Amino acid sequence: MKCPRCSTADLKPTMIEEYLPAMSCGTCEGSLVSLLYYRHWAETQKAAAEAPKEPSLVETSDSSGALMCPKCSRFMMKYKVSGRLSNRVDVCTSCDEAWLDRGEWELLEALQLSHKMPAIFTDEWQRRIRNELTEQTRRAILARTIGEENVPKVEDFRSWLTESGHKTDILVYLYK
Ligand SMILES: [Zn+2]
Ligand SMILES: [Zn+2]
Numbered sequence: 488m489k490c491p492r493c494s495t496a497d498l499k500p501t502m503i504e505e506y507l508p509a510m511s512c513g514t515c516e517g518s519l520v521s522l523l524y525y526r527h528w529a530e531t532q533k534a535a536a537e538a539p540k541e542p543s544l545v546e547t548s549d550s551s552g553a554l555m556c557p558k559c560s561r562f563m564m565k566y567k568v569s570g571r572l573s574n575r576v577d578v579c580t581s582c583d584e585a586w587l588d589r590g591e592w593e594l595l596e597a598l599q600l601s602h603k604m605p606a607i608f609t610d611e612w613q614r615r616i617r618n619e620l621t622e623q624t625r626r627a628i629l630a631r632t633i634g635e636e637n638v639p640k641v642e643d644f645r646s647w648l649t650e651s652g653h654k655t656d657i658l659v660y661l662y663k
Contacts, residue, residue, distance in 0.1 A: 491554040491586055492517055503592050516589035519557060523583055525604060534602040542597040547590030549574045558582045566608050569598055570619030578608055
């Protein structure tokens with residue numbers, strides 16, 4: 488089976504964790520993980536209580552182009568891992584296999600998601616990430632307009648406004 492990224496290198500059996508087998512590429516250091524094995528592993532192995540690393544410090548090499556599943560040659564689907572990071576995990580839904588680029592397993596561990604992979608591949612998760620992104624973009628636009636130092640004031644005001652129970656009355660008053 489050839490590596491979906493390097494296409495020439497062969498995938499070799501390895502273990503990415505104790506009891507979690509994968510097929511890995513020696514060239515790009517990516518791994519193909521069977522989600523069938525993975526689910527069993529996630530059910531039986533406990534997640535570490537603490538994340539080993541700060542997610543932004545994990546070095547990864549995310550494949551940007553579409554990957555072809557090394558088993559069935561169909562295009563794999565890309566799933567974003569988090570709103571803050573650009574990394575995407577490639578999944579072949581027909582073969583139930585996930586492709587992790589170099590460092591992405593460590594990244595999932597750092598995000599404390601290493602035991603929650605199937606959740607990432609749900610519409611609900613992906614929708615939440617999109618909302619996070621929209622919120623970040625809106626915040627960035629606001630910061631450009633009113634200055635970064637004023638954003639916390641607006642955020643404080645917004646939480647207070649929500650909690651006050653008089654949001655509409657206050658907004659109507661302010662709009663005058
Ligand atoms: Zn490779
Ligand atoms: Zn496939």
